[in-house]
Every structure is written in structure tokens, then in C-alpha cells.
Amino acid sequence: MRILGIDPGTATVGYGLIDEKDGQLAVVAYGAISTKPKDGDTARRLQIVYEGLNDLIATFKPDVAAVEELFFGRNTTTAIKVGQARGVILLALANAGIAVAEYSPPKIKESVSGYGNASKQQVQFMVQSILDLEEVPKPDDAADGLAVALTHYQYYRHELLYE
């Protein structure tokens, strides 16, 4: 099973792809789709995110996707911007017929580090450790994308074990 984990942000969308086979995990790819104000207006930047995600899906053909839910404490202006990016991400996944799971930030922290209030650094360290990477994935958004994918793997494995 190939899992695409996504951390949607206003300017940068982080992603991480992992393969699971017989309980063994392997990193396929990770990175970020970034847009800058000079790329154009909001609509154009959403188009870049959408096209970037379509390219990712076409290249790596994930079986399932997991997307981070918005952190509730943020203000409404941030929420609507992240929401817009999430909208085009969910659309690209729906168009490709890929099922989407959603996990809150505390769930992701808990799942990856065993601790719902873990720091960003702790989560990144655990992502590096679990996936046996030589260094912490950069940018931070990419590490977050891998953390989301790992979270989905943990929930999926849990379901298999207890079904």
C-alpha cells in the first residue's frame, strides 16, 4: 500500500509518500509544493497547488491519501486560506478516485511520537527514526507530510490487527 500524506498550508503544501509491504515501511518521496506572492493572485497560486498535486498523483499513484486537519486555534483569516488550499487538494484526490483520511495535529503527534503535545522537533526526530532516514526531512512541511502518512499507516495497521 502506498500512502500519500499531506500537510496543507497557505503558501507551502508539504507531502510525503511511504510504501508499506508486509509490515515494512519505505520512503518513496517527500517534498513541498510552494507558491510565492510573485506567482500571481490567490486563484493562480491555488492552480499551481492543484497542478502540483495532480503531477504527484500521476507520478507516484498513491493508493490512499491522508490530510492534516486544521489546527482549531488559528484565526479565521488563516483558516480560510488553508481551507482554500485544502479545497483544491481534496478535489485533486477526488478526481483521481483516491480515498482521503483526515487526522488532527494532536492525533498525528500522538501517533508518531506517542505524545499529543510533542514539539515539532520531537515529531521530526521520530519521523527520521521510524523511517530510518539519514537526516531530518526538509523542508519542515515535507517532514509533516511524512508524519501524516505514518499516522495513517498506524491507524490502518491498528484496524487490521483488531478487525
Next chain:
Amino acid sequence: MRILGIDPGTATVGYGLIDEKDGQLAVVAYGAISTKPKDGDTARRLQIVYEGLNDLIATFKPDVAAVEELFFGRNTTTAIKVGQARGVILLALANAGIAVAEYSPPKIKESVSGYGNASKQQVQFMVQSILDLEEVPKPDDAADGLAVALTHYQYYRHELLYE
């Protein structure tokens, strides 16, 4: 000039299309793209909104679009949901190469009724009156879509007069 006005919501996206020619206004169409929980998950419902807007654009070929900005006072959960719908709407407009203007709810009320704190009913009455319609456009979201289109016309005309 044909203006497409859009009022994005979580389940219902209202729209109104007006034509302006030599200072004369005419309503072309109005209505709403609605989705219900039974239509599927969030991603599927965003896909319905996206496809509905693509159909509207293909059918009516607007020259320009205007979209209502989010009301700032709402909570973050609502903001992210409206943001997701806005995201796929802005994407459909960008894909069609249609420029997008954005107006806040007080600007729309001020522009249509002369009063930034106007009630929904006052705005609807003015939409009906300005566009010489036999009745108030239904659903409410469609009337809001027409109000957004009218607002863009007012701003556009103002620019022409004072350029």
C-alpha cells in the same frame, strides 16, 4: 460585459449573472449549486461544486467574476469549510482564465443598498429593484450572488467614470 457573482458557502454556492451594455443591466441567470451530506464525503462534495461551476462557465462564458469574501466574525471550523469551497471556485475561474474580484459583505451591502449594515431582506429588495425583477430571487444564496455581481458593476462603473 458579463459578470458572474458568487456567494460561496459550505453546502450551497449561490450565483448570479448579469450583463451590462451601455449602462443597461440585464439578469442572465441566477441559482445555486447545492450539495448534501448524502452526496458523499467532503472531497466528493467539493468535486460537485467544481463541476457545477465549470458547467456554469462553459454555458454562460462570463467576462469577469466577483466572489464574496468571508465574514471575519465566523468561527474557524466554518472558515475552513467555506475556504475549501472558495478554493475550488477560484481554481475553476483560474482554469478558465477569468479575472476574479473580491468584495467583503459590508462592501456588498453598502454598494447595493447604500448602507453597510443593511439586513439580508433590504439587500434582496434592492437587488430585485435594481434588476427590475418580478420577485425576490430564490434561494437567498442566488440573491446574494446577484448582489456580488451588482457590486462589481458599481465598482467597475465608478472606475470608468473617474479614470
